[in-house]
Amino acid sequence: MPNERQDGKLGASAATDAHGIHGAARNFQSSASHATTSNMPLHEKLMEIVIKRSILLPSCEIYGPQGGFFDYGPIGALIKHNVENAWREHFLLEDGFLEIESSLILPQAPLIASGHASNFTDPIVNCTKCKHRFRADALIEEKTNHKMEGASSSDIANKLAELKISCPDCKGALSDVGYFNMMFTTNVGPVDGNLAYLRPETAQGIFMDFQRIFRNSGSKLPLAIGQVGHSFRNEISPRQGLVRMREFTQMEIEYFFDPENPKMQNFANVADEKIPIIEVGKDEHRHKDKIAHLTASEAVSSGTVPNEIMAYFMAKQIKFYQMCGIPYEKMHFRKLAANETPHYSKGNFDLEVQTSYGLIETIGNAYRTDFDLSSHATHSKQDLAVLIDDGSKRRIIPHVVEPSMGVDRMFWCILEATYRPATKEKEWEWFDLPPVIAPYLACVFPLMKKDGMSEAAQQIVADLRSNHLAVQYSETGSIGKRYARADEIGVPYCMTIDYTTLEDKTVTLRFRNDGKQVRIKIDEIEQKLREYAKEGKVTVE
RNA sequence: GCGGCUGUAGUCCAGCCUGGUAGGAUCUGAGCUUCCCAAGCUCGAGACCCGGGUUCAAAUCCCGGCAGCCGCACCA
Numbered sequence: 001m002p003n004e005r006q007d008g009k010l011g012a013s014a015a016t017d018a019h020g021i022h023g024a025a026r027n028f029q030s031s032a033s034h035a036t037t038s039n040m041p042l043h044e045k046l047m048e049i050v051i052k053r054s055i056l057l058p059s060c061e062i063y064g065p066q067g068g069f070f071d072y073g074p075i076g077a078l079i080k081h082n083v084e085n086a087w088r089e090h091f092l093l094e095d096g097f098l099e100i101e102s103s104l105i106l107p108q109a110p111l112i113a114s115g116h117a118s119n120f121t122d123p124i125v126n127c128t129k130c131k132h133r134f135r136a137d138a139l140i141e142e143k144t145n146h147k148m149e150g151a152s153s154s155d156i157a158n159k160l161a162e163l164k165i166s167c168p169d170c171k172g173a174l175s176d177v178g179y180f181n182m183m184f185t186t187n188v189g190p191v192d193g194n195l196a197y198l199r200p201e202t203a204q205g206i207f208m209d210f211q212r213i214f215r216n217s218g219s220k221l222p223l224a225i226g227q228v229g230h231s232f233r234n235e236i237s238p239r240q241g242l243v244r245m246r247e248f249t250q251m252e253i254e255y256f257f258d259p260e261n262p263k264m265q266n267f268a269n270v271a272d273e274k275i276p277i278i279e280v281g282k283d284e285h286r287h288k289d290k291i292a293h294l295t296a297s298e299a300v301s302s303g304t305v306p307n308e309i310m311a312y313f314m315a316k317q318i319k320f321y322q323m324c325g326i327p328y329e330k331m332h333f334r335k336l337a338a339n340e341t342p343h344y345s346k347g348n349f350d351l352e353v354q355t356s357y358g359l360i361e362t363i364g365n366a367y368r369t370d371f372d373l374s375s376h377a378t379h380s381k382q383d384l385a386v387l388i389d390d391g392s393k394r395r396i397i398p399h400v401v402e403p404s405m406g407v408d409r410m411f412w413c414i415l416e417a418t419y420r421p422a423t424k425e426k427e428w429e430w431f432d433l434p435p436v437i438a439p440y441l442a443c444v445f446p447l448m449k450k451d452g453m454s455e456a457a458q459q460i461v462a463d464l465r466s467n468h469l470a471v472q473y474s475e476t477g478s479i480g481k482r483y484a485r486a487d488e489i490g491v492p493y494c495m496t497i498d499y500t501t502l503e504d505k506t507v508t509l510r511f512r513n514d515g516k517q518v519r520i521k522i523d524e525i526e527q528k529l530r531e532y533a534k535e536g537k538v539t540v541e
Numbered sequence: 542g543c544g545g546c547u548g549u550a551g552u553c554c555a556g557c558c559u560g561g562u563a564g565g566a567u568c569u570g571a572g573c574u575u576c577c578c579a580a581g582c583u584c585g586a587g588a589c590c591c592g593g594g595u596u597c598a599a600a601u602c603c604c605g606g607c608a609g610c611c612g613c614a615c616c617a
Contacts, residue, residue: 044610048552048553051551051552052551052552052568067608067609122615122616124615134614134615135614135615180615182616233616235615235616235617236542236614236615236616237542237614237615237616238616239610239616243617244616244617282617350617360617361617364617406617409617426578427578427579428579445577447575447576447577448575448576453576476569476570477579478575478577478578478579478580479575479576479577479578480577480578480579480580481578481579481580482578482579483577483578483579484578484579485579487578494578496577498576498577499576500576508577510577510578515578517577
């Protein structure tokens with residue numbers, strides 16, 4: 001389908017139906033209830049856990065179901081924001097790239113230029129007998145091998161009649177051609193105002209803002225602009241939790257450059273980083289032996305990846321995912337075959353991550369050439385060419401490499417990758433989240449409520465918070481129970497105030513992964529926490 | 542959208558076949574106790590997806606709706 005695939009963008013939609021929390025939670029339960037822990041799929045167990053721990057909530061729960069939407073709860077929102085901020089640090093700030101925040105609502109014109117108005121609209125026919133639904137263009141293409149891309153509705157209807165196509169399942173007669181548009185519509189202005197859409201991706205805002213930002217920031221290429229934000233796609237049947245939602249979050253960058261100079265300034269920083277790449281068809285098995293582990297420079301010199309820019313982003317994505325707790329072995333890029341990419345593409349690489357749902361595509365990297373800017377130039381009648389001031393005085397439309405990442409899908413992959421079942425050593429389920437994305441950096445507990453320990457602990461919490469550290473306080477339940485609750489949401493450090501604290505101004509600092517403790521001075525807490533978090537230290541040793 | 546399965550406290554389950562006070566665990570709140578890994582005791586709060594039907598009486602039986610899961614289709 002022309003959708004994402006065709007335009008080479010990440011389908012980051014994810015939808016989870018959380019229709020009714022009831023629903024989500026219950027379902028999981030009911031399926032879980034009859035299954036033993038060992039044979040319950042991880043995503044079922046996880047969905048139960050994340051709803052129980054306020055990581056995710058079904059949207060609009062009290063009114064019942066609203067499929068394809070999930071809310072992030074208090075814990076989930078903290079983790080998600082940490083991931084997004086880590087992305088900003090890693091992909092924007094580190095290289096001096098720019099960030100914008102563009103409108104969620106777009107008029108029709110730019111989406112006609114981008115191709116979404118036609119590509120996101122599917123011609124649909126139903127069988128009048130068995131009620132099965134089909135893509136009308138797919139039925140024709142199957143029969144004739146003739147591409148129906150861009151065909152009008154009457155063309156499609158005529159072609160169906162001409163070829164005497166009937167229902168492939170039961171041979172029944174087909175209904176008239178109907179249309180389903182993946183984009184949500186709305187109106188701008190008064191009741192019958194202008195038709196508008198909720199953006200199906202964040203990228204178009206960047207293209208439309210390109211010209212002014214280019215002029216305002218030195219009129220030089222390369223220029224990279226990124227954006228984090230929600231996008232919307234009206235999926236027919238959202239499934240699989242966060243994997244296919246109707247409203248989802250994307251982190252996208254458009255890297256604008258001169259095609260005669262496809263360089264990346266900091267490429268040397270990643271030249272020796274390994275990038276796992278596989279070249280197989282969409283439905284073929286990803287056999288481990290077929291994955292090539294090339295360094296970024298090998299990937300470019302071998303011609304596997306079209307240029308340094310793409311290799312740079314791909315190498316950084318692998319590092320970023322590992323930084324967030326997803327192991328190298330669980331992911332690879334798939335190089336899309338020529339017939340899977342749009343005509344203007346010079347290369348598409350999807351990151352696929354192994355999960356309990358199977359492989360999930362979480363990143364789409366696309367070399368989109370000058371397609372988007374050229375198309376917007378034509379449709380808006382604006383000259384979007386820029387002058388290359390290297391003596392050649394060329395005027396060109398910049399080329400674009402677009403790394404597009406789905407936040408929700410990545411979020412789910414992180415949960416799956418860092419989930420740890422109960423063991424003899426730790427008798428509860430927990431998340432091995434890297435400190436940089438943990439919801440709280442630390443929890444502070446008084447060993448008991450009496451003798452001034454509560455007050456001493458609260459003072460420490462207040463001090464840390466005034467220094468902008470995310471810490472949580474708890475005095476209810478036994479100390480062991482509080483450690484368990486901290487582990488359950490992935491908090492890496494716990495500090496306990498005991499009688500010794502009152503004597504010598506030290507606290508115990510417990511590390512999540514081995515449960516071992518060291519004693520540190522109150523004055524040093526802030527510095528130590530920052531230091532350990534930076535190192536990713538989660539055990540005493 | 543089609544088919545199968547399912548819907549009981551925040552969570553996990555029992556009760557349904559054979560209609561008659563909805564039970565347990567966990568979680569949670571208060572108190573007591575407790576000097577470090579889900580301890581104990583006391584007290585408290587909390588549920589039959591919605592609507593209709595049958596019946597003296599419905600969580601239970603029947604019909605419809607809604608939702609979820611799985612499969613198909615569709616979709617990244």
